[in-house]
Amino acid sequence: MGSVFEIISEPNRRAILSLLVSSQQSVGEIERQLRMPQTTVSKHLRVLRDAGFVESTVDAQRRLYRLKPEPLQEVDAWLRQFRRFWSAHVDALERHLDRMGQNTPTRRKTRKKQRGPNREHHKGETK
Amino acid sequence: MGSVFEIISEPNRRAILSLLVSSQQSVGEIERQLRMPQTTVSKHLRVLRDAGFVESTVDAQRRLYRLKPEPLQEVDAWLRQFRRFWSAHVDALERHLDRMGQNTPTRRKTRKKQRGPNREHHKGETK
DNA sequence: GCTAAATATACCTTGACACGTATATGCTCT
């Protein structure tokens, strides 16, 4: 329940958020569009509201829920550090492919203990 | 274990990812920097690798883990829909404040059942 | 006031997962 990330780890909650991005919705509307039981919707909305993802206003017996931007912006902020990495990684990938271009010694197995530029691909790895 | 979002919902895994953004690291290095037990690190790395967040190469007895961009880009892609909302929301916020200012004919929403300018706020609302 | 609609909450059960402890696997060096 703690972090923003735990909140959006739940698929139904993500669905609700995606729904609300177009416009505010009542609980019943969400319930119908997502085809999930009302209590489930209400409970997820409770979590989302407590976490600041949504806010609600009263319309007769209905409650209209709408999105609030801050928590998702927090996720966005966390992602920023990796965006920098992606750009940098394009280069790294290119260099990598360049090196692969010349040959691929499938045999090498033993090497000196010194590490460093010394890389090798192990088949067993990426399981 | 399914979605990308569940993977990053775990704080230690996020810490590992943030660590790896600067450069590749061995398990032992991660262990020391994050001060978490080795088995914990290994298990989280296993999850991260299965989910495609990282890949590893063998360096003697060590394993060097490095970041892979795709899964986090998936998160980024999901966030896109909300970024559009943030920009649009500036306007919405403005309209909202305008209405509170008591005029600005922004075409009243008028429920089908006309409801009066519903005076008091509701107690239990924003929790 | 009574009934039906819309929504929220309480309680319970179940399953997933994170962690610790112990052990296995693999590699290097002597």
Add this chain to the structure above:
DNA sequence: AGAGCATATACGTGTCAAGGTATATTTAGC
């Protein structure tokens, strides 16, 4: 070959959260 380091896995345990069922609360309309 054997010792020691680095990493991975197996197993048992506790916790926590999601979903279901039942019920409470609020409101509109008669």
